[in-house]
Amino acid sequence: MPEQTTATRRDELLGIAARLFADKGFKNTTVRDIADAAGILSGSLYHHFDSKESMVDDILQTFQAELFAAYDDVLASDDDARTKIERAVRLSFAAIDQNPHEVAIFQNEADYLGGFPRFGYLAERNAQSRNVWMTLLTEGVESGALRADLDVTLTYRFIRDTVWVAVRWYRPGGGLSHEAIADQYLTILLDGIAHE
Amino acid sequence: MPEQTTATRRDELLGIAARLFADKGFKNTTVRDIADAAGILSGSLYHHFDSKESMVDDILQTFQAELFAAYDDVLASDDDARTKIERAVRLSFAAIDQNPHEVAIFQNEADYLGGFPRFGYLAERNAQSRNVWMTLLTEGVESGALRADLDVTLTYRFIRDTVWVAVRWYRPGGGLSHEAIADQYLTILLDGIAHE
DNA sequence: TAGCCTACCAAGCACTTGCTTGGTACGGCG
């Protein structure tokens, strides 16, 4: 099975690259770093990939396709507004758990990479994510599940930032499960930290 | 006044460097970028600074000294727990307003720079910040101002992340003042977004 | 007016970067 072996080796190299891009940044990671971590010489990477750019491109596209399919699932469901918001938060923390490197790369490099025409889809995905949350929050306010006086745009930014920035400290397999973190976060978000 | 002129030019160059470091990252900014933005040649920078590292060092130390003096002020006051938390949040958003580049550099580069012995103080400042927030939150729980069942550590991380990550989208002089953002954020944090 | 200081230029050195090139080892297949 030569094709399967190829795909496997390629994916293996992408996983190694993703870890390094997440840890040290895209520009800050050299093709020699990646090759060293894979146990080959830097030139050998170019048997599998066109360029360093195409590696991060592949990593981000694969991850985002998965993530947005999950969001679409929530949007299309007939759950009530509050349940949809809870599901969207939970699946985001689950994504951090299952693809921490990919999330970190997206968080840290989207600004820089977005400057290149090749990565124009990053801005589109960003707008798509905004749409998801604005829809959910507006629905929440209209249905009476959320406060009527909420600044929806600002709330969107706070949710987005707080959820994704957790990738900086969350470690899969650590003391707290991603489900437990999502629970705690939803409690703070929905009911606040003040004593009632 | 030769010394004052020197200090002024030096500070001017540091401001230019801070903007570039914040926009493109420390490693990703070249000494030629900085010199170009200042209208001089790259070699001329070394009349004012030992190295590129010492530029970012100066930027971060100056900013952090200011910031932590402000936190100490809050800690030492005799306000009640809830007021102290509100003041700490507000002064953080004010810091983003007044020193957006410095905050961005600290947020984006602390991990990378922290690896060098020279920047060991970054880890110390991080621990100091943790201490400030943990003290405030613990005091809040003990005084009854905050819920008794709060996970203080997790709450600390959420506050820290949400406050500082605002530097990614907040623009001084934009539609929202930093005071208005702090107000909205404190409402969400303290009372939640759910309809009561 | 001589000496000194600040600010800068012009040139280039040693090194690192992403990527290219021509080649080898080896397993499977007709």
Next chain:
DNA sequence: CGCCGTACCAAGCAAGTGCTTGGTAGGCTA
């Protein structure tokens, strides 16, 4: 057995990197 495809090596190039060097212009001061 001959042929092809996969996976890799060895060597190196052109561009770009942080930083150094020796020098100049012009203002201030003794």
